[in-house]
Amino acid sequence: MDKPEEVKTLYWQNNRLFLLDQRLLPEEVKYRVCETCPEVVSAICEMSVRGAPAIGIAAAYGMAIAALEGEEKGLSGKLLRSFLSDCSNSLFQSRPTAVNLSWALERINQWLEINSGASPEEISNGLKQEADKIFAEDLENNRQIGSYGSELISREASILTHCNAGALATGGYGTALGVIRAAFDQGKKLHVFVDETRPLLQGSRLTAFEMCQEKIPATLVTDNCAGYLMGEGKIDLVIVGADRIAGNGDAANKIGTYSLAVLASYHEIPFYIAAPLSTIDLSISSGKDIIIEERERVEVTQINNHVVAPEQINVFNPAFDVTPAALITAIITEKGIVHQPNREKLKQLFTIRKD
Ligand code: MRU
Secondary structure (H helix, E strand, C coil): CCCCCCCCCCEEEEEEEEEEHHHHHCCCCEEEEEEHHHHHHHHHHHHCCCCCHHHHHHHHHHHHHHHHHHHHCCHHHHHHHCCCCCCCCHHHHCCCCHHHHHHHHHHHHHHHCCCCCCCCHHHHHHHHHHHHHHHHHHHHHHHHHHHHCCCCCCCCEEEECCCCCCHHCCCCCCCCCHHHHHHHHCCCEEEEEECCCCCHHHHHHHHHHHHHHHHHEEEEEEEHHHHHHHHHHCCCEEEECCCEEECCCEEEECHHHHHHHHHHHCCCCEEECCCHHHEEEECCCCCCHHCEEEECHHHEECCCCCEECCCCCCCCEEEEECCCHHHCCCCECCCCEECCCHHHHHHCCCCCCCC
């Protein structure tokens, strides 16, 4: 059977942003149409669009939409700038952990600063073009990450991944899943174990969906299966994405990642993070400074609107955890692989020029 047509994470058409509503996958492929900046903010908060790079791209297009809204309202000069600054702030606050969000907004705000004399029309065109660039660069970076990362994967490998760091979490191709895709396309014999990733099941709903679409052999497991699999010698390496990597290499990613890194270390299994430079935040010195988003209790007490816990129970629902750099074998970026990451090596990455 032919590969099914690729499902796009997001696209722009007729001045509107179409976001794949990832909450509905794998049952339904449906797009959420955004015509205002608050609609983009809601889509990010409610996780219709999720995954660090995808959130950044959506926010950049959110600003292009805001510029169009401002133009329609007849705003110009200082009033338009203040409207755009409010929009940028509300996008910034939509999710706290993934640094790609503020990174993309900073790029958009820099464009606005450089083009301080631009007319409303020039601003809406300029911001749309900048968002397009951020989108295209992300896709290109992921392919590069895939190409570098595939060098770490032997001709036959059994790989464990957590959450979804695939095409759906990015502008396309994916980071951790990009590495898997690249290795698979090189003819390597792979088997991917997919953690289901409670509470929101990004593994079973999204990564399993991508693996089935790409016809990459994969097996879905519950999150608490990892130790058993490693103990049985069934995992050769772990590869995941990241939401924010601190200057010293500590990396925040979906809750449960840290436990996997500890398990991998005990079993002497390589533990890799794949992420673009836009996920590295040199402004913070360690993972202790990363803000961990806490989400609503209902995500834990219910599965698909079905109650699975008593109403009176206390719930703690952090969306991410931090894996210390010491447990990370290497970080795979579009500028190369950083083995045993530390501040010096990460800083160096930003000085490498593109060919
Ligand atoms: O809460 P989510 O689904 O946005 O969390 C996503 C992750 O943790 C991903 O692993 C991370 O953003 C990397 S995506 C390339």
